Amino acid sequence: KYNLSPNVSFIKEATRSYGLDKVGIVGTPCQMQAVRKGQLYPIGLRDVPDKIALAIGIFCMENFPYQSIVQLVEDHANTKMENVVKMDIGKGKFWVYTERGAVIQVPLKVTHKYEQPGCHVCLDYVSSLADISTGSVGSPDGWSTVFIRTKKGNEVWSKAVADGMFETKPIEDVKPGLELLTKLAKEKIDKNRKTLEERRNFGVNKALRDPYA
Numbered sequence: 001k002y003n004l005s006p007n008v009s010f011i012k013e014a015t016r017s018y019g020l021d022k023v024g025i026v027g028t029p030c031q032m033q034a035v036r037k038g039q040l041y042p043i044g045l046r047d048v049p050d051k052i053a054l055a056i057g058i059f060c061m062e063n064f065p066y067q068s069i070v071q072l073v074e075d076h077a078n079t080k081m082e083n084v085v086k087m088d089i090g091k092g093k094f095w096v097y098t099e100r101g102a103v104i105q106v107p108l109k110v111t112h113k114y115e116q117p118g119c120h121v122c123l124d125y126v127s128s129l130a131d132i133s134t135g136s137v138g139s140p141d142g143w144s145t146v147f148i149r150t151k152k153g154n155e156v157w158s159k160a161v162a163d164g165m166f167e168t169k170p171i172e173d174v175k176p177g178l179e180l181l182t183k184l185a186k187e188k189i190d191k192n193r194k195t196l197e198e199r200r201n202f203g204v205n206k207a208l209r210d211p212y213a
């Protein structure tokens with residue numbers, strides 16, 4: 001968790017090398033954008049777009065290249081990655097759990113320099129282009145927040161709920177609820193728009209688009 005995984009490239013492998021007619025993908029908001037772009041402009045993806053049966057996007061504030069997260073763990077949790085059994089981000093901290101039961105908290109402000117720079121111009125926190133987006137933020141511990149965004153997403157979700165695979169509650173009935181999610185999504189947009197603006201002023205605006213402008 002919390003480093004880059006080339007999920008999108010495996011769609012091509014799954015459909016071409018393994019001949020699958022129907023694939024699902026789970027990914028970050030930027031990967032959902034790549035999937036939709038690939039479906040609209042299937043350059044190098046011939047015969048793949050119609051085989052993407054479901055795209056599930058997660059919430060994402062930032063991400064780390066693998067080498068950076070190894071370094072972060074060594075620098076601030078004073079352990080090697082092979083001793084780590086779980087990592088988490090929550091309550092303003094980066095949490096590292098080791099196999100010997102130690103729990104190390106690292107303040108998020110020291111983790112920023114390890115993040116991948118592309119995340120600092122990313123404006124989507126909630127996978128707006130997915131069929132279904134989900135993440136833990138907004139829901140109590142042990143629950144997930146789920147947004148159904150498309151007809152296809154709704155078909156899959158309704159059937160799964162009808163089959164008893166998920167227990168659901170309206171988000172209005174739980175704490176911290178939509179308020180926290182909205183706050184974090186807005187914080188990401190505001191913070192990263194500043195970086196976009198800095199880069200624009202620096203003269204590298206050509207490849208960067210701000211959909212909220």
Ligand code: SF4
Nearest residue numbers: 030060062063119122
């Ligand atoms: S912050 Fe944006 S660019 Fe970075 S991994 Fe998450 S969705 Fe992708």
